[in-house]
Amino acid sequence: MGGTGALTGPFELVILDCDGVLVDTERVAVPVDVRVLAAVGWEMTEAEVVERFLGRPDSYMAAELEARLGRPFAPGWDEEFVPWYRAAFEAELEPVAGVVEALDRIHAPTCVASSGTAEKIRFTLGLVGLYDRFAGRIFSVSDVPVGKPAPDLFLHAAASLGVDPSGCAVVEDSAPGVQAARAAGMTAFAYAGGLTPAERLAGPNTIVFDDMRDLPLLLGE
Secondary structure, three states, X not given: OOOEOOOOOOOOEEEEOOEOOOEOHHHHXXXXXXXXXXHHOOOOOHHHHHHHHOOOOHHHHHHHHXXXXXXXXXXXXXXXXXXXXXXXXHHHOOEOOOHHHHHHHOOOOEEEEEOOOHXXXXXXXXXXXXXXXXXXXXXEHHHOOOOOOOOHHHXXXXXXXXXXXXXXXXXXXXXXXXXXXXXXXXXXXXXXXXXXXXXXXXXOOEXXXXXXXXXXXXXXX
């Protein structure tokens, strides 16, 4: 499958999600998520983790866990699991296939807007050599009161860089991320080469594609 939808652009700003768009963290992290959830008392499959949590901030997973288990978690409850993720990323993390080639051919200004924390974004982008491309233009879930699928993060990124939402393209790979782009009034480019099926990404004002090398052409570059 190539891209589906009408070609648009050029755009004044291309906003890129991090996990699953720039770095292939989700394939590495989801098995760890399953282990973490089991350790605190919630047995889930990888498919269920993708369906329920992919593209959501960590705070959403924590709230869902508390509701499921019927008890609040103490601050810092998840710190013991951080080394699990770091070890997996250090051993296995790579850029998303084709994204470096695509970035080299995109001439519009770019930035990162991710549901991850600023520290996680720095760590993962640094591991694969992409951090310097976006330094100073990285926005995290910590910058806004509400994460995806609310549009707040994308609107914050656009406002910070002085671009009207209508002039922005958003590259996402999760259903909540695509929903956030639509809610922000931006054109969504939904990457279906990751863990989320194309049918869950399709919708209005959205171009679905499965090869990152196609992205510059789809953006009208």
